[in-house]
Amino acid sequence: xxxxxxxxxxxxxxxxxxxYVPLGQDLAAYLEGLYxxxxxxxxxxxxxxxxLSLQNPRTAIPDEKIFIMYHQITELxxxxxxxxxxxxxxxxxxxxxxxxxxxxxxxxxxxxxxxSFDVMVDGMDPQQxxxxxxxxxxxxxxxxxxxxxxxxxxTDLRNLVDKxxxxxxxxxxxxEEMMGCIYWKEGATEVASGAKTLTLLRFEEKYTxxxxxxxxxxxxxxxxxxxxxxxxxxxxNPKLTNLLRELDVNVNVNWPLMHYKSAVxxxxxxxxxxxxxxxxxxxxxxxxxxxKRIFYPDLWSDQELAEWGKGWVHKVxxxxx
Numbered sequence: 522x523x524x525x526x527x528x529x530x531x532x533x534x535x536x537x538x539x540x541y542v543p544l545g546q547d548l549a550a551y552l553e554g555l556y557x558x559x560x561x562x563x564x565x566x567x568x569x570x571x572x573l574s575l576q577n578p579r580t581a582i583p584d585e586k587i588f589i590m591y592h593q594i595t596e597l598x599x600x601x602x603x604x605x606x607x608x609x610x611x612x613x614x615x616x617x618x619x620x621x622x623x624x625x626x627x628x629x630x631x632x633x634x635x636x637s638f639d640v641m642v643d644g645m646d647p648q649q650x651x652x653x654x655x656x657x658x659x660x661x662x663x664x665x666x667x668x669x670x671x672x673x674x675x676t677d678l679r680n681l682v683d684k685x686x687x688x689x690x691x692x693x694x695x696x697e698e699m700m701g702c703i704y705w706k707e708g709a710t711e712v713a714s715g716a717k718t719l720t721l722l723r724f725e726e727k728y729t730x731x732x733x734x735x736x737x738x739x740x741x742x743x744x745x746x747x748x749x750x751x752x753x754x755x756x757x758n759p760k761l762t763n764l765l766r767e768l769d770v771n772v773n774v775n776w777p778l779m780h781y782k783s784a785v786x787x788x789x790x791x792x793x794x795x796x797x798x799x800x801x802x803x804x805x806x807x808x809x810x811x812x813k814r815i816f817y818p819d820l821w822s823d824q825e826l827a828e829w830g831k832g833w834v835h836k837v838x839x840x841x842x
Contacts, residue, residue, distance in 0.1 A: 579656040584649040591640050592662065598630050599667035605630075606674040610742035617755040620747065624764040631771040638779035659719040662780070663709055666728045670735055675772065676745045676816035678736050683707055684813045696736045700729065704814055744768075745817060762820055769816045774830050 526534070534548075541548045564570065575593065578585040605623045612619060672681055678699045682690060686702040709721035717725075740746070748756065748765065755761070813829055815821065821829075 578653070580653045582649050582653040584645045585653040585656075587640070587645055588650070588653070591637075594637075595634060595662075596665065596667060598634050599665065599671060601630050602627050602671050603667060603674070606671065606744070609744060609747055610674070610739060615747060615751075617751060617758055617761055620744075620751075621761055621764055624744075624761075624768060628764065628767050628771055631768075631776060635771065635775045635779055638783070642779070642783045659723065661720045663705070663720055664724045666724075666731070669705070669728070669732055671772065672814075672816075673732065673736050674739050674743050675768065676743055678740070680745075680816060680818070681814065696733050696740070700733050700736065765817050766820050769820070773814045773816065778830075 537551070538548050541551060576586050576589045578589060605627050609615065609620060609623050678696060679687060679690075679694075681704055682699050682702045683704045683706070690698060690702060706717070706721060709718045709724070710716065711718055744765070748761070813826075815826065815829060818826060
């Protein structure tokens with residue numbers, strides 16, 4: 522008995538033929554391959570078994586698995602953000618509407634991270650953390666290269682240079698020179714000696730060249746550069762400038778302050794103050810008012826710039842009592 526294909530099936534076959542034949546491909550061979558292909562399962566598609574096997578604690582302390590999973594989730598959110606930054610960078614005819622759509626997504630991802638950080642602050646048992654942290658040295662969240670890429674993709678690299686060294690560098694400094702004076706190095710020094718921590722040394726060994734290459738790639742494609750290429754009228758759009766300001770606060774104030782809140786909870790033990798797992802100088806590195814790291818200084822008033830992060834830090838300390 523002959524079989525008559527439904528019109529919609531024939532239409533899809535015509536579309537496939539139009540796609541493959543001009544490329545010299547045999548449509549029948551592709552259809553045969555489809556016939557032999559197994560049905561797709563959810564667990565196979567997202568590699569669920571592999572994903573759930575990636576938690577390998579260094580100790581038998583139960584809350585270490587919570588610690589690992591939360592940081593893995595964080596890195597996946599960072600990857601989501603970087604997908605948006607890539608779309609912004611690669612769009613040759615970007616519109617304000619498209620840029621705002623991407624910025625809304627990035628802000629939403631960071632808001633989810635910020636709102637979920639109570640898992641770290643309140644969810645883990647303090648004594649369990651203080652025990653298993655000793656098995657993690659010198660590893661540190663400081664070593665998240667994706668977070669560094671987010672910073673670089675957000676702004677002109679000069680805005681990430683340590684604030685005390687920006688003027689001395691001059692306007693013609695190279696990417697290598699700016700990366701050598703990047704703000705985060707100050708936060709990864711031994712509190713007592715001022716020497717680079719092993720955390721920083723290992724991070725630089727693995728990622729310095731990659732980050733320099735990334736900075737060069739994004740020199741004219743970072744969010745600020747893309748924004749400045751828009752027509753003047755579009756740059757004045759308050760919805761767009763508010764999204765940029767929101768991104769500035771999310772990445773440079775709210776996110777580091779959640780880490781600061783966690784550090785105060787777990788590492789601030791009067792009269793002793795413990796070092797973070799990588800030996801980073803978190804008391805100077807995490808509070809935004811010390812770093813004055815600001816992606817879009819042109820979008821803030823002089824008073825807002827002068828008081829950057831002060832109110833937020835006091836609020837966190839008040840909450841912790």
